[in-house]
Amino acid sequence: MAKVGETTLFLDLAALEHNYHYLRSKIEPETKFMAVVKAFAYGSDMVAISKKLEKLGVDYFAVAYVGEGVLLRDAGIKTPILVLHPLASNFDDLIDRCLEPNLYSRNLLTQFLEVATANKQQDYPVHIKFNTGLNRLGFGENDTSWIAQQVTNNETIKVKSLFSHLAASEDPNERAFSLGQIESFKKASDALIEQLGYTPMRHMLNTSGIINYPEAQFEMVRSGIGLYGYGNEAAVDAELKPVATLKTIISQIHEIGPNESVGYNRAFKSGSRKRTATLPIGHADGINRQYGKGRAAVQIHGKMAPLIGNVCMDMIMVDVTEIDCAEGDEVTVFGPQNSAESFALGAGTISYEILTAISQRVKRVVLND
Template sequence: MDKVGETTLQIDLAALEHNFKFLKSRLDPETKFLSVVKAFAYGSDMVTIAKKMESLGTDYFAVAYANEGVLLRNAGITLPILILHPLPINFEALIDFNLEPSLYSPKILKLFLEKAEERQQKDYPVHIKFNTGLNRLGFWENDVDYIINHLREQNALKVISVFSHLAASEDVAERSFSLQQIATFKKTSEALNQKLGYKPFRHMLNTSGIINYPEAQFEMVRSGIGLYGYGNAKAIDAKLKPVAQLKTIISQLHKIEPNESVGYNRAYKSEGYRITATLPLGHADGIGRQYGNKKGHVFIHGKKAPIIGNVCMDMIMVDVTDIACKEGDEVLVFGLHQSAEEFANTADTISYEILTAISHRVKRVIINS
């Protein structure tokens, strides 16, 4: 087994391409594809991922905040970038870098319109978001007239898309709720289009929506977690390839006698003779304390090694009593032998959290570029 030498997050661009092609295969040929690259491309490498997606033919990007869009523009990304959660303090930067805001409330619409007029913009592209049940961001169904009244006699802004977000697209038990959301969005977007006098493109489906509600793909879909190898269902996960693998090494081995403790607060106490391995990553790297005390585990030479004691800021200790290994050997946290979803499940969380938690002090290594 190759020795990585330090903690690394390996990013496989061939896996990314595979996932994009799989998701595209579920769509009508004319449906546009928006790649979600927020949160450093789900904890990987936003610029590298965006450049690869641009080369593969994605139509749009989305990020959460303006500074993420600015980073992409400074890296040379030229495709349209939707800012999902713009804040008034960043409106100048939005316009400076040609970033397209989601207008999701009366206040945001009013303030961005004022800024666009102040900057003498014409037909600046904006996206109108409707809340159809997630109750996070978005105009209400009965806000259509308010939106139209503010947009009717101005030429600074132009609505180029209308969108919403499914709340539970992966949950078959919530199918009726998702269908109601889709119906509400259809009704609301049609009402807006009629009063605008033209038809902005529409998008509502996330990764699980692409899989479970293809009839609602409208003119564009948005995918985040699916691009990175996770489909929120075992059957779909089997058809995708994880883009990120987290690897580290064994820094030191310890022989532990009966009744000895390991780590802070003596959280682990040995019931017999054991061998432990100390690994150079901890909660400052994204492996939270919830993975300690045998909840989480890593793989060494294909064998499971439980995390013992409390996770430290920069280190974790694992039990390797039954594993033939030595200092410097490679350790897989998630990737080949267990996915990020499986690793996250040991601490009752989800792949999104562990992927986006990986610290930027962890070295990123790009493969299959």
């Protein structure tokens, strides 16, 4: 890995390839694979990640919003793209870039039919989501007749897939709930398929679902966090490789006397002599205030240096009293040896949040392309 001169997020595409093949090994050869690359590919680089995955042979991409899909199409991505949360105001752009909408409500399906008809579309691929207990987006089981009527009464749209989302696939204590969701999805999808007269693909499993409920892989699975190296449980994490490594440097070192304070609001007060290092990264870069006051630590020369005081907009301060280090030395915020999950844990949050929070002003460097 190159020497760091500024705060940099390194993205290891060899790790991405490893994770993809690991997850593929958990499903049947004929099962299709949808790669979730929303939120800048979980805070990394959506275009670089998607291009690599397209070369590896993923069957579908999933993004959250139309703008993300437009970015991929404009970068040359040809693989089908499901937009998980399309907004009616973006339907013209969606159709223009051949993106495929999740139509999750009567209102949205009706609106899309109007726009697609006006654009003279025929058999435009759409996806139908059922709410089976997550209670965010989705039709209910009692909507199947209405959906079938709208779809079969015109030639404008055709259902490409039916899907749902497990609420707690990583939690063994919620296994009964997850199994109930799977049964609910089977019931709703079977009913709609019978009324449509043809069989769309079905998908329900996320990363933890792939590991814990392989019997419910249907025709396709979806993976997001697993592709980036995190599996929501220690045994799976050990098999995966973090794609992103966030590094920075020491800008300045201070000798702090007893009863001195560090940072805004004097949030850290020293009870003895301390040595602190100031790093050029802060909440404007995605290291939010919740990580301050000792709730997270960075790695310097293989040793952990806890954050002290409040996180500033562009800087954090860490305790290096017991670490032999100098200004300009490299610092790892998270990576293979100090995972994003570990960094997040002390602040009571999860890897998803710290990964997706990394600001776009942080330099990205792609490795092993």
